[in-house]
Amino acid sequence: MTYPAPLAAAAQDETLELRPKFDADGLIAAIAQDADTGEVLMLAWMNAEALEQTLSSGRAVYWSRSRNTLWRKGDTSGHEQHVVEVRVDCDQDAVLLKVRQTGAACHTGRRACFYRIATPSGLKKD
Amino acid sequence: MTYPAPLAAAAQDETLELRPKFDADGLIAAIAQDADTGEVLMLAWMNAEALEQTLSSGRAVYWSRSRNTLWRKGDTSGHEQHVVEVRVDCDQDAVLLKVRQTGAACHTGRRACFYRIATPSGLKKD
Secondary structure, eight states: OOOOOOOOHHHHHHOSSOOOOOOTTSOEEEEEEETTTOOEEEEEEEOHHHHHHHHHHSBOEEEETTTTEEEETTTTTSOOEEEEEEEEOTTSSEEEEEEEEOSOSSTTSSSOSOOEEEETTEEEEO | OOOOOOOOHHHHHHOSSOOOOOOTTSOEEEEEEETTTOOEEEEEEEOHHHHHHHHHHSBOEEEETTTTEEEETTTTTSOOEEEEEEEEOTTSSEEEEEEEEOSOSSTTSOSOSOOEEEETTEEEEO
16 A cells, blocks of 8 residues: 655645655554544554555554554454544644544543643643 | 653553653654644644743744754744643653644644545545
């Protein structure tokens, strides 16, 4: 699976072709957001194959940087993400998934990964 | 500005110390979300100094990978981000900023960067 290369500057911002701008590791950032509540659930990573499978299957598929493998979310945990919409940002180096989350998005068992608030003096939990 | 190193696995997930997990370039991903509507506005990057300045100043400060410089959003464009809350994710390699955005978050002049929907056959604009 390969995508055409990114275009220059403003052309990339306006094109209607999917031309993901992968980083040196071949990855783009993927934000998963609850399609109903707007809660940001997690941030993960996709390579070209993960992006293509996400678009074609309607299930969120990521690239696991720790395990170096494709990771169709929920296949092990049961905590699937059903994709309602995929968006790309201006320069196409990030995607936003609006999802319906089964169970917990976070591996800690919490609904979402952003369960701590940061302050200048440290973190506090919800 | 330096932060203590990340802890191992579950300890990192539960610590109340801010221990950002920067990548090989010294950066973490930062999602900016509209504090009122929940709209995801943009994804950008922070180094340690950007994170510290964001926490201490209440203005969103990023690291510009294209210009290789700290970037206090709005200083040039007037499109400031006033930070209502900062959250970190489980392994602390991403932060979520809830912001009040002045004007446009996107350099194209659009309110948010995610103005194109991706489908298997290409992109379409809102």
